[in-house]
Structure formats: C-alpha cells, structure tokens
Amino acid sequence: MLSTLATDALRRSQLYRRHMAMDATFTTLGDSVVVSHYASEDETKQAQHLGLADLSTLPRTGFKGLGTPDWALDLGIELPARPNRALLQSDGTLVARLSQSELLLASNLNGLSESIANATQAELAERVYSLPRSDSHSWLVLCGSQAAETLAKVCGVDLRPHKFADGEIAQTSIAKINGVIVRNDLGETLSYCIFSDSSSVEFLWDSLLDAMAEFEGAAVGIQALRDCR
Amino acid sequence: MKLLTCPLNGQRNITEFTYGGEYHPMPDHQQATSREWAEHVFFHDNSAGVVIEWWCHSASSYWFLAERNTISDQILRTFPADEIFRERIDFNPTPADQGERK
Amino acid sequence: MSNNNRLAPPFGSLINREQPLSFSFEKQSYKGFAGDNIASALAANQQWLLSRSFKYHRPRGLLTMAGQDANTMIQLPSDPNALADRIALSEGLEVMGQNYSGSLNRDSGALLGLFSRFLPVGFYYKAFFKPAGMWEKWALLIRKKAGLGVINQDYQPEYYDKQYQFYDVAVIGAGPAGLSAALEAAKSGGEVLLVDENASLGGSLNYSRLDAEGTAARELRQRLVAEVEASANITAMTSATCNGWFADNWLPIICGKRLYKVRAKQTILCVGSMEQQAVFHSNDLPGVIMSSAAQRLIHLYGVRPGKAAVVVTGNNDGYGAALDLLDAGVEVKAIIDLRKRPEYDAVAQYAVSKGLKIKTGCAVYAANKDRSGLHLGSVEVREIISQGICATPTSGKGEIIDCDTLCMSVGYTPTYQLVCQGGGQLSYDDESSMFTLTNCPQDCQIAGSVNSHWLLNDVMADAKRAAIIATNALELTTETVPETIALSQQQSPNFGWPIFAHPKGKEFVDFDEDLQIADIINATKDGYEHIQLVKRYSTCGMGPSQGRHSALATARLVAAATNRTVAQTGVTTARPPFSAEHLAHSAGRSFYPAQRSNMHYRHLEAGAQMLQAGAWYRPAYYGSADKRQDWINSEVNNVRNNVGLVDVSTLGGLEVRGPDAPEFLNRFYTFGFLKQPVGKARYALLTNEAGVVIDDGVACRFSEQHYYVTATTGGVGNVYQSMLKWNAQWRLDVDIANVTSAYSAVNIAGPNARKVLAKVCSDIDLDSEAFPYMGVREGTVAGIAARVIRVGFVGELGYEVHIPQHCGEALWDALIAAGAEFDIKPFGIEAQRILRLEKGHIIIGQDTDAMSNPAEVQMSWAIAKQKPFFVGSRSIQELNKAPLKRSLIGFVINDLKAPIPLESHLVLDGDRMTGRVTSCNYSPTLGKAVGLAYVEPDKTEAGSHFTIKSSGAVMVDAEAVNLPFYDPETLRQEL
Structure with missing residues (x-):
C-alpha cells in the first residue's frame, strides 16, 4: 500500500494570503504554519462570542x-x-x-x-x-455562542447545541459544498470543526465570514482556541 | 422540500441526495435477448405504487435503497444496499476469456 | 397636510403618536405615525384614492386593510406594485399611485371605462389575434394602458439572505386560534414557532367586536399574548409571511430581507379567513370597504373611516362593525341587512337597542359617486325579492342614502392557499354557503376559522385540539384528544347570494382584473363551464390578489349559470407563493462554490486570464486579453518546440485499492486491466450501461492491489458515485476513494520536459527506456513526494506530476525555476485544447454527446473484446450489430480566409444536415484550422470534402483527414 505522502517543506495554508491581508501573526507548530492571532492579541472573547479559525495546516x-x-x-x-x-x-x-x-x-x-x-x-x-x-480536506473551526446561529445560514441540518451534542457528526452540505461538521467544544465554548474539500476552502472561509458578520464574528488565531479550552 | 432518511446519516433535506434511478435486477447479460437487454437499459417500470429506488447521500457518497409510493410520494422506508445484494456477484467468463485471467 | 383624521386612544393600538413621520404621496407631503402603514397614514389624511384599476383605470382605494387586495397597489421608488396596507410607513418615504395617464385624480385612461361594453371577456383573444400579426401591433398599445408599476432600472442590489430554522410545531397565524394552538403546544415543552403576517399578534382580537361593550376581544388578546410572551419555548415572528407550504412541512417564511427556511415536524395552520365583498354596481368606489377594514382602521390605526356610514351585512358581524363606527364618532346612517329574518346575537341585539335604522331583506343595489367622482357619495338600497334580484320601485330608484363609507359584511372565505398547496381540498358547503377545507397533508392541520369554525369558543377549542394531536404525534404528550369540535348550528356568517346584477354592470367580482358579473356569465356562455377554464378564459383570479375576493363569487356565479351546485363546478388550484415576494428573497445570498488549485495565485501573478470550468478556476491563457490569440499561439509553439507547464490539479483522482482492484476496473472500464503491469498506465474509457462514452482517464498501477485512476475534471464526481453504486451491487473486495482534492498536479510537456524534470528529480530514472511512455513512477520532485505519470495528452514528451495538494505552489515554483534556462512557459487550457486537438484526442462531453458510442468516436480499440463483462459491454455488442449512423472524424479548412467554424456548426450535404462540428481551432502548428466533426459514415475517407455552415452562414469547404493531425507516428511523445 502507498503510504500517506508527506513533504518536509513547511506547510502553509491555502488561506495564507487572506491571513496576511488580515494582519495575521503566525506561529510554527512542527512543520505547520498556523495563525497565532490577527490584529488583536487577545481574541479569547471573540472566540467565545463568534470566531473562525483555520487549522488546515495541522496534521x-x-x-x-x-x-x-x-x-x-x-x-x-x-x-x-x-x-x-x-x-x-x-x-x-x-x-x-x-x-x-x-x-x-x-x-x-x-x-x-x-x-x-x-x-x-x-x-x-x-x-x-x-x-x-491533510490534503484532501481543509479544517476550519467555527466557535462561540453564536456559532450555531451562523451555521443555520449555510447548512440545512439542525446543529443547535441542544439538538447536536458534543461529539456528534454531520456529513452534509455547507454553503453548497460537501463537508463534515464535528461538534468539538473547547472547554465551555461551543465549537464546530468543519472538514471540507481543500480546493474550496477560500470560498468556504469567505462564505462563513459573510454569514458571521451580522453576529459580529471575526477570524481568530489558534491562541484564542487554546485559551478557550 | 422533502425529507429523506439516509440509513447512515439520518433524516436530511432531499437536496443532499442524488437520485440513482429505479432498482431492478440486471438480466443475465449473456443470456438476455436483445429486447430484454434494451428494456433493462432504457425502460423504467414507472409503476403507480411502491417502487424501489437508488439514492446516494452526496456528502458521504453512501448508496442505499428507498421504497417509495409514487402515487402519494411517500417514502415508506430506506435500507442499506446489502439487504438486497448479500454476496459478491461474479460474471462467468466465456471460454475465450480464460487466457486473460491470471 | 396633517394627521387630522385620527381618533384618540385607546384607538390606534399599533401607532406611536410620539413618533410622527413625514412622507409624500403623489409628491405631496403628509404626516403619519410610526406603526402606520402607507394606507392608514393616507386615510388619516383623508386621502382615500390610492390607485387606478388595471383595465378601466377606475379610481380605487383601500378595501381590506389586510394586504389582501390589489386596490392598494402603489409605486415605491424601488418597488412597483407594493401594497399600501402592508408596507410600514417610514420617514421620508416617497409614494406614488400607479397605472394612470396624466394624474391619479384625472386619469385620461379612465375613458376606457366608457368603452367597457366593447371590451368583453375574451376580448383580446377575439379581437386582436386575427389576422396574423395584428397582435404584435396592438400589444404595445394595450400593454401600455393595462400596465402596473414601473421598475427602477437603477436599482442597487441590497443584501437579502436566508436562514434555516427548526421547530417541533409551527403555528401559522396568530389570531385566537393560533395563540391558543401555540400555548397548548408549548405546554409539551416542544419548540413552537408562531408566525403572523401582521405587525401585532392577536389577529382579529386586535379589532373585532366580541361583546356589546367592545372590550372582551382586547382583554382576551392581552391575556393570550402575555402568556405567549411568557413562554420561553414559543418563538413569535410578526410581520412575517409564510409564503408557501412544501412537502414535509417545509415553510418559506419571509421576514424583512430574510427568507427563513423553516422545517417543522408538525404544522398547524390557523390562517383564518378573508372577508368577502358584496357584488353590486360600483362596489369598487373608494369608500366601499370591508367591515373588518373599517374596524382595523379604527382600532389599529386610530383612523376614522368616514363621517357617515352605511353597513351592508349578511351576518351579525356587521352589527359589531356598526357599534365600532359609533364608538369612533361615525354617523351610522343605516344597517342594510340582506337577511329577511336575522337571528341576532348579543352584539347585534345591542346594536339594535341603539335605535339604528335597520332595513332587513334589503340590498345595496348601487353605489354612487360623490361630486369629486372619486369617492362614495351615496348608496341606493332596494328590497330583495329573490336570489340576486331586487325589486324595481315604481319611482325607478330605490332609497338613496348619503354616506361616504359603506362597510360590507357578507361573509368569509377560509384562507385556503397554504392548505391547498399541500394538496388540501377546497369544497363548498351549500348549507352554510361556505368554502370548506379537507384533506390536509400529513403532519399538518388546520384550526379555527380556516376550519369553518366562527364562534370564538369553538375556534379556540379547535386550535387546542390540533395542538394536542400535534404534540401527541411528536410523542411529547400522551393527552386524550378531545372530540372533534362540531360545526356550529348557529346561522352561518356567509350570506348565500350577496350578488346583485345591475343593468349598467360594473358589479365587480374581481377588482384586479375589472371583471363584472356579465364577464363570468359570458365565459360560461362561450362554453367554458369548468371553473378552471372560466379562470383562464376570463383571467378571473389571475391578478395579484389571486382570487382572494373573486373565487367565492365566481364559483357561485358559474354554478348558477350552469345550473349546478358550487361543489360540482370545482374550484381553482392554489400554488405558491401565497403573496408576491421579491425576487431577492429567492436569489439573495445564494452560494456559488468556487474551487481553486494550490497554484491559483501563481497563475494570477503570471498574468493569467482565469475562467471558471464547473466550480474550478483555471488559467485560460497568460497575457493581456487584447492579444489573446497571440498568447495562445505562442503557448502552443512553446510546448511543441521547447517546454511548457500546465496546472492539471483539477483532474479527477480516484484510489482503487484491494485484492479485487484489477477485477473492479476490468468490470467498470472498457479496457482489460487484469494483466496491466505494475508501473504502467492504461487508458481507461468509461461507458454507461447504454454503451455511451461518459468519461475517460488513465489507470496507473502502482502495485498489485493499488490503482490510481484519473477522471475528467467535470466527470470525477459522477465516476466516483458510479463506482460506488456498482460495487454496492458487485460487493468486490475493493476500496474506492475520491482523492481529487488531495493532489495538486502539473503536466510538464515539450521536447525539453525531461531535461527540466531531471534537474529536480534524482530518484527516478527518467531515461526513456527506464521510464517509457505510459510508465508510472513514485519518487520525489523538488523534494516533494510525487507520482509521476508519463502520458501525452498534448502529444509531446511529457510528465504528469501529482503531489500532495498543499505542495502545489512549491512544485510550480521549483519547475519554473528549473526550467528558466530552457525558457519554460506556463500554458493555459486554451493552448492545451489546441494541442490535444492537433493530436486528435477527444474531450468527453465536448466531442461526445449523450448518444456517442465508442465506434462512432473511433474508440473501438479501447474495448477489450475478451472480457466476461463490463458496464457497457452488452449494449456495445448490440450497437455493433447495426451499421454506424455517424462517425467522428478530423478535418482541415484549407481556405485560410474562411471563417473558422465553431462548435455545433452544421455539416451540410446540399440542404441536408448530416452532422456537426464538435471542436475546431486554428492550429499554429499546421498553420490552418483543424477540427473534429460528426459526419455520415461514408464520408470519412481522407481527402473527401464536405461543407460546414460557418459563422455568418458562410459555407466553408472542409477536407477529411486521418487523425491525428500532428505527429501521426507518435514519435514525439515517446521521445
């Protein structure tokens, strides 16, 4: 059998340019480059309210x-x-x-x-x-108290916390692309992992940020996710 | 919009699914007459009543079968394909094929 | 003008007198209050005329105050045909009337009314369709006269969007039934949605009169609404319209700029009923309104409906309206009761006790204009002598009563639309003269007045019962379901025949389309007896209000005219939407997925013109658009003579692994794969069960049990699903995975390809003998783990390099850098299409169609003859028994000046169409246009000529040639 192909080059996200444009500060984890935070250093409150993070480079x-x-x-x-x-x-x-x-x-x-x-x-x-x-799918995290309300704008499955428990999975359509949604709370913070076709990640990222706007959501770095945990 | 229950993923909007046509057993492709084969390929029973249909849940690429009443458009039940296809299907090689097989 | 027609509180429950708003109508300024709608604010300013009617340009004013009629259609800056009694007033709103010539008050189009007897039903069909061509001339004139609002062509799109919502029970309509149903359902702990299209919960409890004192309704409303507001599990949405009922309780609910896509497990439609007009001469004059409209004006908006009113009634509700009018300081000149012997309820008794003038067994025979000609001035009352017939007094005229308001209270029609959309059946009960609804869809109920209950206690009990049935079905409760609420034996609120023909006509059955009694009768005389045919012939019920006020009267008229019962004439069908909706609600925030390869930004940086193929962005060519053809030609030349690089990440990729992997491919594709050596690729042609070519790719065997199969960009999704479907039946021991997005891939092609690749690939022996054409290898390219496939789609020495998706950009950079000394250039899909065409390779889906079988496209070589089975095998056998019907061949255009044919241009033999072009392009390599076309099978011989009808209908001579056009010995790709 063919093993999973790997490379020793540093992994950088397909969303790299969008992160740069949003004034991201990066951190290196193993061979992955991840956004640590954006313009604000303390994004914990944002993540607890409504945040979107790109973990696509993590293993x-x-x-x-x-x-x-x-x-x-x-x-x-x-x-x-x-x-x-x-x-x-x-x-x-x-x-x-x-x-x-x-x-x-x-x-x-x-x-x-x-x-x-x-x-x-x-x-x-x-x-x-x-x-x-790692390559077929992107990995986004949508978290915070408004995450379910946001997902209701892009996904036809009832993902509200009292209907979709921590650890539940929905393989479904998100903004018209196929994906896997896993509820994986960060401590007390409601959080969904979204695994979706890697070539569509920019589209999905933009669609989610657009859906989040009315709830005052924003992109957050991995530091905020860790702080929520 | 209708709901359809995927045996693997549960109840979803029918837009999450791809229709795979009516299920009917394939006739023996060597023994069937031309007419029988043509009917298998091109004709649909299109019966008024309960039919069995193929459906695929697109996000998980999971194929299953559904019993649907075409008069009321009610989906009576859905079930995994292995309820009908219980074991491996093999096609008898013609004598001339033997050489190709290892 | 000022707000001078207002009543003091407690009238005007919806308006906020602390918040005045300025707006304009017909360029004149007015004042209203927050909470007003346009119609109520104008009424508060004594502006009753709102619009002109569709056909005769008759003056029209508010009728229902409930958004149920087209009389209130006005023009907003960006919104034609808006309903004045629906649209909330806002500061600075500019409102215009519509459908008039000149001015709203003096509409020259109204002259059309004088000719109305020359404009009978079916007039357009009869008058303008012969001789042929007439209609085109008339249409322009008629459409101008019979138009509605004006579209603002400078409209700037606004942000509309959608959201899904989920409920256990959705209750549509928040009147006494809806409130009761929601409260009962909420007891179960389930999630309940309560929706009402009005600004305030409570429905008729906001404005109707339940008791003599006129306080019970408001008190009940207050109590029920307070309970609803206190229920944590009831979500109440007001000013929200449930605009359809779709299968499995899928409810589109429009609220502001958002379309909620609600899925309810159970739905209870408490949508109430709509008050109906009496049909008599000039019943459309402004000032002639529904009783409920008068009550809405008084109670909701604190607007006095007029100074002197007459009530025409066929039930007791008219008496309640009369009491409300009195309370509002309106002089009630008379109550005209159509009933000969009314049975009074307590409210009516009270009204009677007030000493009002009451005439029973009488009808309003005609409405007369006031001096302005734009409003009601008086009514003529006559005695009813038999159904629809009034006595003709010796004086020739009935009693004339001066009034500026006539309130009509003659019956109701259940709000049937949503139920009927779900397959519900509308029938007519001759006993009660009412439409009734039966046959609700599964998990959907009706309750309240829509379910033929009109006594408050029955309405509320019916709603509670429905709620219990719903929550029991959800297994949230196990309550005993109360007995069906018996239909009341009290007198029906519907008067059986409130229709009075007049020698001068103008008794409007359908206000939208200006249809009169005679129009409906004439339609039946013209032979259209079924209600569906009457509707289509007369256009009755086809206007904006969709039969809300014409269906009942029409059904009665057609029944009487054809000597049948209403039940026998049938009723028309209701389809979504329930009310007009903005296209933006359907179109708003749609998702158009876009796929980008990992090298996307490198293409942009290199100046690529991108195009979207399916969802994928792909470089068409690199360079400015003005020199498109030059760039493409130079990209072609660079591949032919040097080396080029193309992004093929979009190519489908499927892993087929396991002990039965060879057997699976052998069954799925047309070729033989059992004896395919490891390290080799084989062409994989896919046919469906009908033997039609549907996809192709290459199958690369990396080990005994592992194939990596490519598929076309657009086809891979279907190929993957098809593989899984077949193996769900065959049950072979094989695993199939779609890894398309997991790989970035490039094709490096051209005579210098090997030299470039060798600079960044040291662990694969690239020597032609070690790694021949159609070989596959694994190794590293630029330090990246790679699958390298030696294939030649473009007909040159070339390698496809497939690497993990995230390394795409790194690989691209490495190859561009390594190729710099050879002047490597990227090429786009335009060049790739020409290169493959020169090489005679077909593109599935472009050079094939839904009928193409392998023999037609010269692919019989790709069919393994000695296999027990593959998906299309039996059909291909059958097809091969019959003579070929067409053949795909190559052709060249030798005339360099001829317009180059395009895809789908016809191949002609004299006047006969004998085929079509599928691909054609100028070939920089051959210096002339080359192409592929389907021709008759006897026209395929090289050197034969045929004609193509090219652009501008120029006949172009084409010469058949053998494929490929380029490098027939295929030496180049095997370098």
Whole structure:
C-alpha cells in the first residue's frame, strides 16, 4: 500500500494570503504554519462570542476499509461507539468515525498527535486503506455562542447545541459544498470543526465570514482556541 | 422540500441526495435477448405504487435503497444496499476469456 | 397636510403618536405615525384614492386593510406594485399611485371605462389575434394602458439572505386560534414557532367586536399574548409571511430581507379567513370597504373611516362593525341587512337597542359617486325579492342614502392557499354557503376559522385540539384528544347570494382584473363551464390578489349559470407563493462554490486570464486579453518546440485499492486491466450501461492491489458515485476513494520536459527506456513526494506530476525555476485544447454527446473484446450489430480566409444536415484550422470534402483527414 505522502517543506495554508491581508501573526507548530492571532492579541472573547479559525495546516489523516476498526483498536485508538460520532483521545486527537469502517483523525491544538504518528507509521493491516485527509480536506473551526446561529445560514441540518451534542457528526452540505461538521467544544465554548474539500476552502472561509458578520464574528488565531479550552 | 432518511446519516433535506434511478435486477447479460437487454437499459417500470429506488447521500457518497409510493410520494422506508445484494456477484467468463485471467 | 383624521386612544393600538413621520404621496407631503402603514397614514389624511384599476383605470382605494387586495397597489421608488396596507410607513418615504395617464385624480385612461361594453371577456383573444400579426401591433398599445408599476432600472442590489430554522410545531397565524394552538403546544415543552403576517399578534382580537361593550376581544388578546410572551419555548415572528407550504412541512417564511427556511415536524395552520365583498354596481368606489377594514382602521390605526356610514351585512358581524363606527364618532346612517329574518346575537341585539335604522331583506343595489367622482357619495338600497334580484320601485330608484363609507359584511372565505398547496381540498358547503377545507397533508392541520369554525369558543377549542394531536404525534404528550369540535348550528356568517346584477354592470367580482358579473356569465356562455377554464378564459383570479375576493363569487356565479351546485363546478388550484415576494428573497445570498488549485495565485501573478470550468478556476491563457490569440499561439509553439507547464490539479483522482482492484476496473472500464503491469498506465474509457462514452482517464498501477485512476475534471464526481453504486451491487473486495482534492498536479510537456524534470528529480530514472511512455513512477520532485505519470495528452514528451495538494505552489515554483534556462512557459487550457486537438484526442462531453458510442468516436480499440463483462459491454455488442449512423472524424479548412467554424456548426450535404462540428481551432502548428466533426459514415475517407455552415452562414469547404493531425507516428511523445 502507498503510504500517506508527506513533504518536509513547511506547510502553509491555502488561506495564507487572506491571513496576511488580515494582519495575521503566525506561529510554527512542527512543520505547520498556523495563525497565532490577527490584529488583536487577545481574541479569547471573540472566540467565545463568534470566531473562525483555520487549522488546515495541522496534521490529520484518515483510514477506511473493513479492517480499520480492529486495526485502530490494536493501535490503542479508542473508537467512537457508532458512525457519525467523534471521540477525543487522551492525547487530544479527535477521532471521527464517519462510517462503520472509516475514521478521520485530527491533531490537538499543539499540532501534536501520538495517535496520528502511530497510525501513519504502523503497517496497514489487510483491508485498511489510508486517506490523505491533510490534503484532501481543509479544517476550519467555527466557535462561540453564536456559532450555531451562523451555521443555520449555510447548512440545512439542525446543529443547535441542544439538538447536536458534543461529539456528534454531520456529513452534509455547507454553503453548497460537501463537508463534515464535528461538534468539538473547547472547554465551555461551543465549537464546530468543519472538514471540507481543500480546493474550496477560500470560498468556504469567505462564505462563513459573510454569514458571521451580522453576529459580529471575526477570524481568530489558534491562541484564542487554546485559551478557550 | 422533502425529507429523506439516509440509513447512515439520518433524516436530511432531499437536496443532499442524488437520485440513482429505479432498482431492478440486471438480466443475465449473456443470456438476455436483445429486447430484454434494451428494456433493462432504457425502460423504467414507472409503476403507480411502491417502487424501489437508488439514492446516494452526496456528502458521504453512501448508496442505499428507498421504497417509495409514487402515487402519494411517500417514502415508506430506506435500507442499506446489502439487504438486497448479500454476496459478491461474479460474471462467468466465456471460454475465450480464460487466457486473460491470471 | 396633517394627521387630522385620527381618533384618540385607546384607538390606534399599533401607532406611536410620539413618533410622527413625514412622507409624500403623489409628491405631496403628509404626516403619519410610526406603526402606520402607507394606507392608514393616507386615510388619516383623508386621502382615500390610492390607485387606478388595471383595465378601466377606475379610481380605487383601500378595501381590506389586510394586504389582501390589489386596490392598494402603489409605486415605491424601488418597488412597483407594493401594497399600501402592508408596507410600514417610514420617514421620508416617497409614494406614488400607479397605472394612470396624466394624474391619479384625472386619469385620461379612465375613458376606457366608457368603452367597457366593447371590451368583453375574451376580448383580446377575439379581437386582436386575427389576422396574423395584428397582435404584435396592438400589444404595445394595450400593454401600455393595462400596465402596473414601473421598475427602477437603477436599482442597487441590497443584501437579502436566508436562514434555516427548526421547530417541533409551527403555528401559522396568530389570531385566537393560533395563540391558543401555540400555548397548548408549548405546554409539551416542544419548540413552537408562531408566525403572523401582521405587525401585532392577536389577529382579529386586535379589532373585532366580541361583546356589546367592545372590550372582551382586547382583554382576551392581552391575556393570550402575555402568556405567549411568557413562554420561553414559543418563538413569535410578526410581520412575517409564510409564503408557501412544501412537502414535509417545509415553510418559506419571509421576514424583512430574510427568507427563513423553516422545517417543522408538525404544522398547524390557523390562517383564518378573508372577508368577502358584496357584488353590486360600483362596489369598487373608494369608500366601499370591508367591515373588518373599517374596524382595523379604527382600532389599529386610530383612523376614522368616514363621517357617515352605511353597513351592508349578511351576518351579525356587521352589527359589531356598526357599534365600532359609533364608538369612533361615525354617523351610522343605516344597517342594510340582506337577511329577511336575522337571528341576532348579543352584539347585534345591542346594536339594535341603539335605535339604528335597520332595513332587513334589503340590498345595496348601487353605489354612487360623490361630486369629486372619486369617492362614495351615496348608496341606493332596494328590497330583495329573490336570489340576486331586487325589486324595481315604481319611482325607478330605490332609497338613496348619503354616506361616504359603506362597510360590507357578507361573509368569509377560509384562507385556503397554504392548505391547498399541500394538496388540501377546497369544497363548498351549500348549507352554510361556505368554502370548506379537507384533506390536509400529513403532519399538518388546520384550526379555527380556516376550519369553518366562527364562534370564538369553538375556534379556540379547535386550535387546542390540533395542538394536542400535534404534540401527541411528536410523542411529547400522551393527552386524550378531545372530540372533534362540531360545526356550529348557529346561522352561518356567509350570506348565500350577496350578488346583485345591475343593468349598467360594473358589479365587480374581481377588482384586479375589472371583471363584472356579465364577464363570468359570458365565459360560461362561450362554453367554458369548468371553473378552471372560466379562470383562464376570463383571467378571473389571475391578478395579484389571486382570487382572494373573486373565487367565492365566481364559483357561485358559474354554478348558477350552469345550473349546478358550487361543489360540482370545482374550484381553482392554489400554488405558491401565497403573496408576491421579491425576487431577492429567492436569489439573495445564494452560494456559488468556487474551487481553486494550490497554484491559483501563481497563475494570477503570471498574468493569467482565469475562467471558471464547473466550480474550478483555471488559467485560460497568460497575457493581456487584447492579444489573446497571440498568447495562445505562442503557448502552443512553446510546448511543441521547447517546454511548457500546465496546472492539471483539477483532474479527477480516484484510489482503487484491494485484492479485487484489477477485477473492479476490468468490470467498470472498457479496457482489460487484469494483466496491466505494475508501473504502467492504461487508458481507461468509461461507458454507461447504454454503451455511451461518459468519461475517460488513465489507470496507473502502482502495485498489485493499488490503482490510481484519473477522471475528467467535470466527470470525477459522477465516476466516483458510479463506482460506488456498482460495487454496492458487485460487493468486490475493493476500496474506492475520491482523492481529487488531495493532489495538486502539473503536466510538464515539450521536447525539453525531461531535461527540466531531471534537474529536480534524482530518484527516478527518467531515461526513456527506464521510464517509457505510459510508465508510472513514485519518487520525489523538488523534494516533494510525487507520482509521476508519463502520458501525452498534448502529444509531446511529457510528465504528469501529482503531489500532495498543499505542495502545489512549491512544485510550480521549483519547475519554473528549473526550467528558466530552457525558457519554460506556463500554458493555459486554451493552448492545451489546441494541442490535444492537433493530436486528435477527444474531450468527453465536448466531442461526445449523450448518444456517442465508442465506434462512432473511433474508440473501438479501447474495448477489450475478451472480457466476461463490463458496464457497457452488452449494449456495445448490440450497437455493433447495426451499421454506424455517424462517425467522428478530423478535418482541415484549407481556405485560410474562411471563417473558422465553431462548435455545433452544421455539416451540410446540399440542404441536408448530416452532422456537426464538435471542436475546431486554428492550429499554429499546421498553420490552418483543424477540427473534429460528426459526419455520415461514408464520408470519412481522407481527402473527401464536405461543407460546414460557418459563422455568418458562410459555407466553408472542409477536407477529411486521418487523425491525428500532428505527429501521426507518435514519435514525439515517446521521445
């Protein structure tokens, strides 16, 4: 089997130019360049109210095939009980079960993930196939008390907190593009991870910022997400 | 807008789905007469009553089947394809094909 | 002018007298209050005339004060046909009347009314359609006369958007029924939405009279609204219109500039009923209004409807209106009761006790103008002797009563639109003379007056019952459902025949279209007996108010004229929208996805002209638009003679992995894949079950159990879905993944391609023997893990380099830098299209259509003959039994001056169309235009000539040639 392709070049987001235009300050995590914060250094309040962050450069990977659940268990990954549920691992890795036999792994906010490292280095068992999720999908985080209200402008699934619990997954259409929405709260702060086609990330970013405007939402860096946690 | 219940993803607006046509078993492609084959490819039963249809949930690319009453447009139930397709399908090679197989 | 026609509080519950607003109507300044709508503010200034009618330009004023009629259509700066009794007043608003010539007060178009007897129903059909061509001339004149508002062509788009909302129970309409239903449903703890199109909750409780004193309705409203406001799980939306009912309770609710897309698990339609007009001579004069309109004016806006009023009634509600008029200081000249022997309720008794003049068994036979000619001056009253017939007094005239206001209270029609959109059935009950509704869609109920209940207690009990049924269905409650509320045995509020023909006509059945009694009768005489045909022939009910006030009278008239019951004549269908909506509500904030490759900005920096192919932005060519063809030609030449670089990230990519991967491809594509060696690519042609060519790509075998298959940019989504659908049936041991977006890719092509690539790729032996044409390798390019495929779409030595998506820009930079010494140049998809055309490669979807089979497009070579099965195999077998109908061939245009044919230009044989061009372009390499066309199968021989009808209908001679045009020995791509 072909392993997930990697590069030793520093990863920079497809949204890099938009971040630059918004006066972003960057930070390097492993081989990833991530926005630390934008013009304001303290974006915690913004993130608690309504924030949008780009984590597309952070590590993630995916596996599918009938052998996947057993193989992942052998690696020490704790599996969500059913499809369309996600579970945070002890190392902070988010494991999203997209079907009976498909997993999406996303790193913690430090860009570190023992689970991902283990899985990418481990030999794939029979009927386990790797998926290049770092490249196929962008990763945005929409967070804050107004996040559900914002999503209601772009997505036809009821994602309000009392209807869509922490750890729930919706594979659906967001602003007319397909994506995976995982509710993954940051401490007390309501938060949704949105994984979507990487070539559409600029469109999605712009659409979300537009939808957020009426609620006074703004882009936030990873520092604010960590502070919420 | 109608709702459709995906066996994997639950109830969603029907715009999240792609219609895959009526389900009807494929006739034996070697034994079928030309007419039978043409009817399989081009004709739809289009019956008034309960039909089985293919639907695909676009965001997850998940195919399943739905029983729908075409008179009332009510979707009676949806179910995974393996309820009908329980085991691997193989096509008998013609004697001349043997050489191509390893 | 000032606000001089106002009543003191408590009248005017909606207006805020502390907040005066200035506005203008017909360029004259007026004052109103916040909370007014345009019509109420104008009425407060005694301006009753609002518009001119559609056909005869008759003066029209407010009728319902509920946004249900077209009489109040006015012109706003950016909004024609706005309803004056719907649009809230705002500071500085500039309002104009519409549909008049000259001035609103003196409309020269009104002369048309004099000719109305020459403009019978069906007139346009009869008069202007013969001889042929007549209509075009008349249409201009007629359309000018019979127009509505004016569109502001300088309109600047405003921001409209949409939002989804979800509720357990949606209650539409917030009158006594809606409030009761919402409160009952909220007890279950479910999430309840309560929607009303009016500015205030309460519906008729805001203005109707339930008791003699006139306080009960307001008290009840206050109590219910307070309870609603105290219920945390009720969301109340006012000034919000539910504009349709769609399957599974999908409700478009328009509120301001937002369209809410509401999904309710249960819907209760408490949409009430609409008061109907009496039909008599000049019933359209300003000053002739619904009783409920008078009550709305008084109670909601504190506006006195007039100085002296007559009430014409067929029920007890008219008596309540008379009491309200008295309270408002209006002189009530008489109550004309159509009923011979009225059964009074308490309110009516009270009115009677006031000593008002009451004439029973009488009708208003005609309305007369006042001296201005623009308003009601008096009414003529006559005794009813039989259905629709009044006695002719010996004097020749009935009793004339001077008045400036006539309030009509003769019955109601349920607000049937939403129910009927859901498949509900509108029927007529001859007993009560009412329309009734049955057959509600699943999970949707009606309650209150829309459900034929008109007594307050019944209305509220019916609504509570519906709410219990709804919450039980949601399993939020397990309450015992109360018995069906029996229809009241009391006298129906609908008077059976409030229709009185007049020798001079002008008894309007449909105000929108100026249709009179005779028009409806004549339609039946012309042979149109079904109500649907009457509607289409007479246009009755087709105007802006969509039959709200004409459906009932029309149904009655057609039934009587054809000697049938109303039930037998049928009723018309109601379709969304419920009321007129701005296009912006549908169009606002639509999403148009855009895909960009990782190299997008490098293209922009290099001066690319981008175009959108599907959702993808792609460089068309690099350079200024004015020298488009030069840039494209030079890009072509650079690939042919040197080396070029094109972004092919948009190419579809599919991973097919697992023990059955070869077997799967063997079944899915037309070629054989079982014996494909590892490290090799094979052309993959896809046909559907009908044997039609639908996609192509290459299948690269990276290991025994791993293929990487490319697909066309536009086709990959369907190919992927199709693969999954087939394998849901075959159940092969294979995994299929769409990795299109995971890879950036370039094609580096041209005689110098290898030299450039070699500079940045050291771990793959690029030597032609080690890495031959159609070989595939894995390695690194510029330090980036890469899949390298040696293919030649453009017909030169070339390599497709596929790398992780995020490295696209880095790879692009590396190759441009490495190629600098060879003068590498990027090329766009325009050049790529020419290059592939020169090489005779077809593009699926451009050179093929929904009928193209492999033999027609010279692709039979790509069909494996010795396979047990592939998707299109049996159909192709069948197709091959029949003679070819057409062939796709190459042609050249030898005449350099001839206009180059375009796609879809016709191939002609004499006058006969025998084919069409699918691709054609000037070939810089061959120095003339080359193309592909479908021709008859016997016209394919190289050297034969055929004719193409090119641009400007110029006949161009084309010469058939063998493909490819360029490098027939295919030496170049195998360098």
